[in-house]
Every structure is written in C-alpha cells, then in structure tokens.
Amino acid sequence: MIKKLFGKGASQKPAAAAATPARAVSETKPAAVKSRSGAKASEQGKPEANTHRKRKRAPHRHKPWDLSQYVVAPAEGKTRFHDLNLPVELMHAIADLKYEYCSPIQAQTLPDTLQGFDVIGKGQTGTGKTAAFLITIINDFVNNPLTEERYVGEPRALIIAPTRELVVQIADDASKLLKYMDLNAVALIGGVDYDKQLKKVERQAVDIIVATPGRLLDFHKRGDLHLDMVEIMVIDEADRMLDMGFIPDVKRIISRTPKREDRQTLLFSATFTQDVLNLASQWTMDPTVVEIEPEHVATDTVEQLVYLVESREKLPLLKNILKLPDVKSIIIFANRRDTTRWLEERLKRAGFNVGMLSGEVPQNKRTRTLEQFKSNEINILVATDVAGRGIHVDGISHVVNFDVPEDPEDYVHRIGRTGRAGSTGTAYTFAGETDVFLLPDLEKLLGEKLGCQQPPEALLPRH
Numbered sequence: 001m002i003k004k005l006f007g008k009g010a011s012q013k014p015a016a017a018a019a020t021p022a023r024a025v026s027e028t029k030p031a032a033v034k035s036r037s038g039a040k041a042s043e044q045g046k047p048e049a050n051t052h053r054k055r056k057r058a059p060h061r062h063k064p065w066d067l068s069q070y071v072v073a074p075a076e077g078k079t080r081f082h083d084l085n086l087p088v089e090l091m092h093a094i095a096d097l098k099y100e101y102c103s104p105i106q107a108q109t110l111p112d113t114l115q116g117f118d119v120i121g122k123g124q125t126g127t128g129k130t131a132a133f134l135i136t137i138i139n140d141f142v143n144n145p146l147t148e149e150r151y152v153g154e155p156r157a158l159i160i161a162p163t164r165e166l167v168v169q170i171a172d173d174a175s176k177l178l179k180y181m182d183l184n185a186v187a188l189i190g191g192v193d194y195d196k197q198l199k200k201v202e203r204q205a206v207d208i209i210v211a212t213p214g215r216l217l218d219f220h221k222r223g224d225l226h227l228d229m230v231e232i233m234v235i236d237e238a239d240r241m242l243d244m245g246f247i248p249d250v251k252r253i254i255s256r257t258p259k260r261e262d263r264q265t266l267l268f269s270a271t272f273t274q275d276v277l278n279l280a281s282q283w284t285m286d287p288t289v290v291e292i293e294p295e296h297v298a299t300d301t302v303e304q305l306v307y308l309v310e311s312r313e314k315l316p317l318l319k320n321i322l323k324l325p326d327v328k329s330i331i332i333f334a335n336r337r338d339t340t341r342w343l344e345e346r347l348k349r350a351g352f353n354v355g356m357l358s359g360e361v362p363q364n365k366r367t368r369t370l371e372q373f374k375s376n377e378i379n380i381l382v383a384t385d386v387a388g389r390g391i392h393v394d395g396i397s398h399v400v401n402f403d404v405p406e407d408p409e410d411y412v413h414r415i416g417r418t419g420r421a422g423s424t425g426t427a428y429t430f431a432g433e434t435d436v437f438l439l440p441d442l443e444k445l446l447g448e449k450l451g452c453q454q455p456p457e458a459l460l461p462r463h
Contacts (some may be wrong), residue, residue: 021096021261046362065180070095079107084114087142088102089180090135097176106135110141113266114139118287120280121268124412127292129268133159133234139182140232141207153225155209158232158257160250162241164189164212164363165370169392170236171210183207188225190215191363198224213241213249220256230257231264236285238269238276240268243407247279260285271409301419302399303426306439307455311432312403315343319350320459321400321428322380329373332382333414335406340382343402347380354380385410392424401429404438408445 001080068087072080079102081094087350102110105123113119113136118421123129137157148158161167163316171187179239185208186200195214201224202204209216219225225334233254234242241250265284270292280287307456321327334340337358344356355378372378374393385405405411411429418425431439431452443450 021189031117032263048140065092067091072100075101075210076321078102084110086137086139089142090177092294093177093179093181094135096179099131099232103131105129105131105292108292109266109288110135112288113264116140116264118265118284120259120277120284120287120289121266122270122272122289122291124269124270124292124416128234130170130173131177131266133236133266134170136264137208137232137234138174138177138181138183140264142181151226152205152217154229155206155225155227156229157208157232157234158216158227158230158253159208159210160213160216160253161210162212162246163237163386164191164366165357165386166237167210167212167280168367168370174208174210175176175406185210187211187429188215188219189301189363190218191366194218201225213246213253216253220253227253227256228258232295233257233263233265233276233283233413235265235267238267238279239273239409240269242273242275242279254283270413299423302415304415304429304450305426306429306450306452308431308436308452309455309460311434313455313460314430314432315346317430317455317460318343318400318402319347319352321398322347322352326397328397329376329379329393329395330381330400331414331417332380332394332400332402333405334382334384335403337384339403341382343382351379354382357381357383357386359384360387381410385414393417397427399424399427401427404431404435406430406438406441408442411442412445 011083067082067302070091072082074080080101081091081099084102086094105121105127106129107127109119109121109132113132121129121132141156159170161170167187167189170333171185184196184206186199186206188201188209188211189214198219201209201219211219216225220227235250241247260283265287267280267284267287307317318332322330332343334343337360340356340358341360347354355372356367357366361369369381371376373381385407399415399418401411401414405414415425415427418427429450439450439452
C-alpha cells in the first residue's frame with residue numbers, strides 16, 4: 001500500500017477520523033419536498049388513517065438496536081467499522097451484512113472521506129470500494145439532514161459507473177446499507193423504459209442517483225434531473241470509462257455539478273494510468289491518494305489452467321468441462337458479441353441451461369437473465385466483458401475464457417468472478433491459434449508464467 005497526497009495544504013488534514021463531517025449538523029425537522037414547478041411532491045404514498053374500525057392493541061416493545069448487539073473483537077492491524085463512529089442506523093445495516101473489519105481500501109480511505117476530504121483510490125474489483133463510498137455518503141446524509149425545502153430531481157449524491165450491471169449492483173448495495181434510514185437510491189440505466197425510471201425520480205426527493213453516463217445525460221437534457229445540488233460526486237471504474245470512450249460524457253456531467261471546491265469527489269479506478277491521474281487532478285481538490293496493491297494480481301483462491309487447443313476444439317472441450325460434477329455455476333467469457341450468441345445457441349442445442357449477457361441483449365432481458373443466474377434458475381452464463389466488472393455473485397465455481405482476452409486487465413476481472421467470499425474456484429483459458437499470441441502480455445501483467453498444457457484426454461479425446 002502506498003499513500004500520498006496531491007496538492008498543497010495536505011498537512012492540515014487531521015490524522016484520525018472525526019465523528020462529524022465538515023458541515024454542521026442540524027437537528028431541525030426534515031425539509032419539505034417540492035417539484036421544480038413548486039408543487040409539493042407526494043408523501044411517499046402515505047395512506048390516510050382508517051377510522052372505520054379501531055382496535056386497542058398493546059404497543060410493540062421492541063428493544064432498540066444498539067452496538068451491544070453486534071460485538072466485534074478488536075484485532076491488531078485491522079480497523080473495525082465500530083472504530084469509525086458511524087451512525088447507529090448505518091451500523092445496524094452493516095451488522096446485518098456481517099461486515100466486521102474494513103478491507104484495506106476501506107481502512108485507508110474512510111478516515112479521510114468521512115471528514116469530507118476528496119480521495120482517489122486504486123483497487124481491483126472485489127476490494128470493497130463500493131461499500132467505502134456508500135458508507136461515506138450515507139454517514140454524511142444522516143449526520144447532516146437538509147432543513148430547507150427540497151425539489152424532486154435534485155440528488156444530493158451522484159455515482160456514475162461504466163456498465164449497466166455495475167450500476168444495478170451499486171444501487172442494490174446501497175439499498176442494503178439504507179435499510180434502516182429514510183434515505184433512498186435510484187438506478188438510471190439505458191435500455192430500460194425511461195418513463196418508469198422517471199416515476200422513481202419524481203416519486204420523492206431522491207438522495208442518491210447511480211447512473212451510466214448516457215442515461216444520466218438523457219435525464220439532464222430533458223430537465224428531469226438537476227445536478228446543481230450534488231454534494232458528493234463518485235466516479236467509479238474511471239479507467240474502464242476511459243477505455244469505453246465515456247470520458248467526454250463524464251466531463252459534461254461534472255461540469256453541471258457544483259465546483260470541485262463546493263463538493264466532495266471520490267474517484268476509484270482499478271489502474272492508475274497517466275490519463276486517469278490527469279482527469280482526477282482536474283476533478284478533485286487536494287485529494288488523498290490511496291493505492292492498494294495486491295500481493296498477486298490474480299487471486300490465490302483461483303486455480304488457473306490454460307489449455308492449448310485448435311479453434312475447432314474449443315466447443316467440444318467446453319461441453320466436456322460443463323459436464324464435470326464439480327461445475328455448479330459457471331461464466332463463459334468471449335471477446336465478441338457474435339461469439340457469445342453462437343455459444344448460447346450451440347449450448348442450448350446440446351441441452352444445457354444457459355443464458356447470455358452482451359451489449360446487444362435488451363436491458364430488461366439482461367436484468368432477468370442475471371436474476372435467474374443469481375437464483376440458480378440457470379447455472380451457465382455466456383458473457384462479453386460488459387459483465388466482467390458488473391457481476392458480483394457468490395458461489396460461482398468456474399470461469400472459462402473461451403477466448404484469451406485482448407486486454408490483460410480483463411483477464412483479472414474475468415477470473416475474479418470466482419473464488420470469492422472465502423471460497424475457491426477454477427478458471428480455464430482456451431488459447432487457440434488465433435489468440436495464443438496474447439498470452440505474453442497477460443503473463444507480463446500477472447508477473448508469472450502461465451502453465452500452458454494440452455487438455456486432459458478425458459476432456460478432449462484425440463484420435
């Protein structure tokens with residue numbers, strides 16, 4: 001781990017986390033909610049009292065939840081969430097999720113972000129950065145409730161991410177952490193009915209918007225969302241957004257939020273290229289920079305097997321792997337949409353229970369397929385890298401790289417779908433005559449040689 005600071009005035013930062021963020025805490029009643037036209041928004045569909053029939057009932061006497069109900073012993077070298085002086089409602093949700101000790105990126109960023117400072121964080125997928133920025137946002141909003149009138153379509157926090165799946169995952173994580181608070185998060189993604197999403201925005205004053213850049217700009221251009229009251233701005237997977245060509249959209253979005261000195265900005269990236277650092281320096285104000293370098297680029301909980309095969313042998317090999325008794329839940333990655341489509345067709349024809357995720361699949365079907373995969377209605381998923389950083393599902397036993405990924409970073413994200421939450425997994429990579437030349441760059445990133453081998457006779461009988 002390397003921790004350093006950009007800009008001047010860094011020495012003025014306190015050394016330890018404070019219980020209260022920089023802004024003053026108000027104890028007045030929550031603010032009224034209005035639409036931009038001035039009409040008050042609905043009070044969340046609150047029903048009128050039923051006076052037709054009343055019964056006297058004994059009041060419920062539930063013991064209020066407190067930290068004594070969630071004991072986590074101090075551990076040397078580890079930071080407990082208890083140590084951060086978080087609101088009890090947030091700690092209750094954290095207890096439900098069984099979070100005990102902060103991950104390295106959480107332990108390094110939260111002491112500063114909880115005080116309102118900007119942070120640039122480097123960490124691979126699965127390091128806990130999503131929880132880090134969500135906890136920062138929720139802590140701030142609980143400690144600093146608004147007292148003035150609010151307008152619908154004016155979020156207090158904005159989180160932008162490159163893929164639809166990642167946006168949905170972040171919003172789902174937010175809802176779990178908001179379980180005991182009168183705060184809300186709304187996901188905005190393309191490929192979903194605009195009016196349905198608009199109803200969620202207009203139903204009540206929205207606190208947190210999680211969005212892909214394109215759909216967010218759609219809402220802003222139509223005047224259904226206003227970014228001038230954003231207090232906390234989060235840019236997630238900045239390197240991925242750069243690779244996908246989203247940076248011009250991100251720049252337009254940020255230009256519509258308050259100036260960087262008037263908002264808190266958190267930027268996270270799996271890699272720190274010079275382009276990412278240049279953008280971060282434009283968007284943040286004297287940030288703390290935290291780099292979490294794993295001991296190994298690829299996780300130790302994943303067994304990596306590279307099979308040298310001819311292109312025509314890849315499909316028979318895949319079918320035999322899918323029949324192995326230890327294959328419980330598997331994701332098959334391909335580089336191209338047409339390859340995923342071809343694989344889905346061939347596997348269904350062979351009787352396998354399979355779904356597909358790629359950019360050409362309508363969003364409602366992608367969402368349904370992912371839910372079916374999470375609930376084990378289907379146990380085989382064929383996907384492009386659109387799903388590589390957006391699928392967080394425990395229990396995936398295997399990953400297959402049907403093609404060697406063209407970007408070595410994608411390999412790390414692909415195999416990171418298995419071997420999660422303390423379990424182990426297996427990642428197969430098929431290297432054929434058209435993509436074997438990509439292996440040296442992959443080995444350079446990993447810092448180790450991949451043991452390439454011929455498939456076992458049992459998986460690919462040779463005549």
